[in-house]
Amino acid sequence: MSIAYSPVLPAEVRQRLLGGVVVQCAMDEEAEPFLAATEPLGESLDFARARFHPRSHQGRPLLLVRSGIGLVNAASAATSALAAVEPRALISAGSAGGLRADVEVGDLAIGETYTYTDADATAFGYERGQVPGMPERYHAAPALLAAARTLAPEEGRHLVGQMLAGGSFVTAANVKDAREAFPEAVSTDMETTAIAQVAGSAGVDFLSLRGISDLCGPSADQDFHMAVEVVAARAAAASLAVIAATRA
Numbered sequence: 001m002s003i004a005y006s007p008v009l010p011a012e013v014r015q016r017l018l019g020g021v022v023v024q025c026a027m028d029e030e031a032e033p034f035l036a037a038t039e040p041l042g043e044s045l046d047f048a049r050a051r052f053h054p055r056s057h058q059g060r061p062l063l064l065v066r067s068g069i070g071l072v073n074a075a076s077a078a079t080s081a082l083a084a085v086e087p088r089a090l091i092s093a094g095s096a097g098g099l100r101a102d103v104e105v106g107d108l109a110i111g112e113t114y115t116y117t118d119a120d121a122t123a124f125g126y127e128r129g130q131v132p133g134m135p136e137r138y139h140a141a142p143a144l145l146a147a148a149r150t151l152a153p154e155e156g157r158h159l160v161g162q163m164l165a166g167g168s169f170v171t172a173a174n175v176k177d178a179r180e181a182f183p184e185a186v187s188t189d190m191e192t193t194a195i196a197q198v199a200g201s202a203g204v205d206f207l208s209l210r211g212i213s214d215l216c217g218p219s220a221d222q223d224f225h226m227a228v229e230v231v232a233a234r235a236a237a238a239s240l241a242v243i244a245a246t247r248a
Helices: 011-017 028-037 071-085 142-149 175-181 192-202 228-246
Strands: 021-025 045-047 050-057 060-066 089-098 108-116 158-165 185-189 205-215
Touching: 011 050, 011 060, 011 071, 021 028, 021 071, 021 228, 028 050, 028 060, 028 089, 028 228, 050 071, 050 228, 060 071, 060 228, 071 089, 071 192, 089 108, 089 192, 089 228, 108 142, 108 185, 108 192, 108 228, 142 158, 142 205, 142 228, 158 192, 175 185, 185 205, 192 205, 205 228
Parallel strands: 021 060, 021 089, 089 205, 108 158, 158 185
Antiparallel strands: 045 050, 050 060, 089 185, 108 205
């Protein structure tokens, strides 16, 4: 019995997508702005727990992937996407929790480095956030990061810095540990670093752009929540602008 490790795309669709860009979101609400801004390139299809949407934007084909929430879902979907279309760039988009004290809802987090919130093998000499045997952190592709830095925010601010991901939601009850371990981290979510690890292992350029939908530990005078749909639309617009600027 043969085992499929990636979705089987029609040959003509796969040919157009080869060597292009994959955009990956966790939730339908995060994928919807991309679907609204792009044209279908073929039928959407489900594989494992993910949904794959062949799309086109300004003449450039892209594969939009809705992975489901969590590190394993994210890594599995990214691996399948890489096997399906062999992209040269992979972008993680959607929403995230604001971690650093000066972050506000509505800001756009642009990842420069990525590590795991709750990986802790420091007892064996590893850095906090580092999986044993793996890099201390993963890095955004310079060209993609440079393009993101040039974007002018229409609303909110663009904050470039470290992004975290882990298997647990960071809330006001447990944010103290994350902030102490990663004082410069802008945001945290449950997918980004896993996708960065898959991309890094495959030698594929990577960048994450996430709108801040909530604050992990807001101050008394801060708004603490914004609709996922609103910040996801900002992340989608920024992602498509980066793709257009780099012709990824």
